[in-house]
Amino acid sequence: xxxxxxxxxxxxxxxxxxxxxxxxxxxxxxxxxxxxxxxxxxxxxxxxxxxxxxxxxxxxxxxxxxxxxxxxxxxxxxxxxxxxxxxxxxxxxxxxxxxxxxxxxxxxxxxxxxxxxxxxxxxxxxx
Numbered sequence: 242x243x244x245x246x247x248x249x250x251x252x253x254x255x256x257x258x259x260x261x262x263x264x265x266x267x268x269x270x271x272x273x274x275x276x277x278x279x280x281x282x283x284x285x286x287x288x289x290x291x292x293x294x295x296x297x298x299x300x301x302x303x304x305x306x307x308x309x310x311x312x313x314x315x316x317x318x319x320x321x322x323x324x325x326x327x328x329x330x331x332x333x334x335x336x337x338x339x340x341x342x343x344x345x346x347x348x349x350x351x352x353x354x355x356x357x358x359x360x361x362x363x364x365x366x367x368x
Contacts (some may be wrong), residue, residue: 242266269343276339280332287328303328 248258283303289295290304298305303324310320 273339276335279335283328283331287324 242262245258245262248262249255286295286302287304287307290302291308292304293308295304296302306324307321310317310324313320
């Protein structure tokens with residue numbers, strides 16, 4: 242954003258620019274991206290575990306639980322339904338959480354009043 246480019250010229254330290262301007266603008270997008278990637282990664286790990294290429298048997302994993310419960314589906318269907326439902330529920334919750342809009346702080350859009358006043362009186366030409 243243009244007003245962030247002017248901050249070093251007005252004497253604002255880099256740490257303050259990062260903490261107050263850049264990180265609040267970037268973190269919600271990174272969290273949303275991570276939440277949208279979570280179902281695909283969880284499904285890939287479950288597929289590897291189902292095939293026996295994931296974690297070894299003492300470690301609980303969705304794919305391993307599905308593979309171990311597949312022999313008992315006729316007598317106890319919950320052994321396969323429970324891990325599959327947990328995987329689906331996790332995916333649905335992750336996508337739903339990624340769709341929640343992030344509330345903006347007051348004054349987070351555009352330059353501050355102090356910066357606007359400094360930029361008007363600044364002799365530095367604008368590109």
